[in-house]
Amino acid sequence: MTLRLLTALAAVVLLVPGGHAAEVATHKLDNGMEVLVRPDHRAPVVTAMVWYRVGGIDEYPGRTGVAHVLEHMMFKGTEEVGPGEFAEIIARNGGDDNAFTGQDYTAYFEKLASDRLEVALRLEADRMVNLLLQEEQFAKETQVVMEERRLRVEDDPRSLAHETLRAVAFDAHGYGQPIIGWMEDLESLELADLETWYDRYYSPRNARLVVAGDVEPEQVFELAEKHFGGLPGGAEPAAVDPKPAPEPRGSRTVDLEAQARVPYTVMAYRVPNLPAADANWEPFALRLLAGILDEGRSARLASRLVRDRGLAASAGAHYGPESRAPGLFYLEGTPAPDTDPEALEQALLDQVASLREEAVGKDELARVKRQIAASEVFQNDSVFYQAMEIxxxxxxxxxxxxxKNYLERIRAVTPEQIQKVAAKYLKPQRRTLVRLHPQKPQGAPKGAGEVRQ
Incomplete structure (x- = not known):
């Protein structure tokens, strides 16, 4: 065992479960806004984040991309702060800022010296209620997002494969819609769509302020009261828990052609998140199952498919239980040169079958648990990550x-439970498979892009 891993595991013992250095202090403003603070005094820095409980899952067909376009527009100014001045003010104060839109949320953050925290809170409170949505800025920013879609999705074969997979796996659910939006929807998006979204979701009652770093909770609460406390709370949060997608009724396969240099295979199984699981240990067993396949160089995909058999140039697996609705368990792989993509696809399926049919060895499971524990500690070394997780x-x-009890629940998972979730959820009728083929020359046989159910 490496010195680094020993040190990390020692830290797990010394810290509270989950690897956190301090408790989270909470306060709720009269307008409904929640404030959460995690002190961390190792360095005189702070991360401030404002989270809105709305994202791509809350959009409806024909208006996808509105959450992401509004995120861009949040930097285009208020009556007090001109277009682009938000970032300039943060930079003048020695910090940096950005934002991101997910399926489940939209968040904005600033990283600064701790004595500059009030600057960030003042700016965030201003744009929460005073954003200027102007037609000229909207037209420009929509074009920016469309170009972003071309670069990140349409000209990136793997991203295109993942987008296709989600659209097919969740054909009757918000998770099937791309966060960045379908191009046709972006082309028809109107400023009024953003105004409606902003008025409905951007309010203290639907927001959370999270601050982590070299601060004291009472100090942050006072600043929050000063800058956010006087804002109108808004209506009750309009973003409600989405209904789970309809249960899958059979496997689905897509053969997708794109201008890719090499073939690529990605598959995913419909699996529960924590609220939707039949037993509360199931998501943690699924997380460990993903680790057995792809947690370090000793994981099964890297050792068996890449190094031992030479079938894959790369292979991976992923599952994240933290979501507002049930999601997907992913496997992917790029075949090694001169390897038939179908051989790699079958090898990935064989690895899944072995997990359904045989219990994982105790030593292998213990190794993965140790690696997850170490990863938790390393991640919590970052003030930004602490704020992000909260x-x-x-x-x-x-x-x-x-x-707090995440690692405890990970450690409690047994080999038998891992086999049970593999047998229950990683079965063909819950699977969507996308095969990415390099573009065929003109005149080649048709059939690419066909979906089979």
């Missing part, structure tokens, strides 16, 4: 306390 967990409805 904001995400609070916004999706899990609560920040979820992380």
């Amino acid at each position: 904001g995400k967990l609070e916004t999706i409805g899990y609560g920040h306390e979820y992380r």
Whole structure:
């Protein structure tokens, strides 16, 4: 065992479960806004984040991309702050800022010296209620997002494959809609769509302020009261828990052609998140199952498919239980040169079958548990990650306390439970498979892009 891993595991013992260095202090403003603070005095820096409980899942067909376009427009000014001045003010104060839109949330953040925190809170409170949505800026920013879609999705074969997979796996659910929006929807988006979205979701009652770093909770609460406390709370949060997608009725396969240099295979199984699981240990067993396949160089995909058999140039697996609705368990792989993509696809399916049919060895499971524990400690070394985790967990409805016993629940999973979730959820009728083929020359046989159910 490496010195780094020993040190990390020692830290797990010394810290409270989950690897957190301090408790989270909470306060609720009269207008409904929640404020959460995690002190961390190792360095004189702070991360401030404002989270809105609304994202791509809350959009409806024909108006996808509105959450992401509004995120861009949040930097285009208020009566007090001109277009682009938000970032300039943060930079003048020695910090940086950005934002991101997910399926379950939209968040804005600033990283600064701790004595500059008030600057960030003043700016965030201003644009929460005073944003100027102007037609000229909207037209420009929509073009920016459309170009972003071309670069990140349409000209990126793997991203295109993942977008296609989600659209097919969730053909009757918000998770099937791309966060960045379908191009046709972006082309028809109107400023009024953003105004409606902003008025409905951007209010203190639907927001959370998270601050982590070299601060004291009472100091942050006072600043929050000063800058956010006087804002109108808004209506009750309009973003409600989405209904789970209809249960899958059979496997689905897509053969997709794109201008890719090499073939690529990605598949996903419909699996529960924590609220939708039949037993509360199931998501943690699924997380460990993903780790057995792809957690370090000793994981099965890297050791068996890449190094031992030479079938894959790369292979991976992923599952994240933290979401507002049930999601997907992913496997993917790029075949090694001169390897038939079908051989890699079958090898990935064989790895899934072995997990359904045989219990994982205790030593292998213990190794993965240790690696997950170490990863938790390394991640919590970052003040930004601490704020990120608190904001995400609070916004999706899990609560920040979820992380306190996360490692305890991971450690409690047995080999038999891993085999049970593999048999229950990783079965063909829950699977969507996308095969990405390099573009065929003109005149080649038709059939690419066909979906089979």
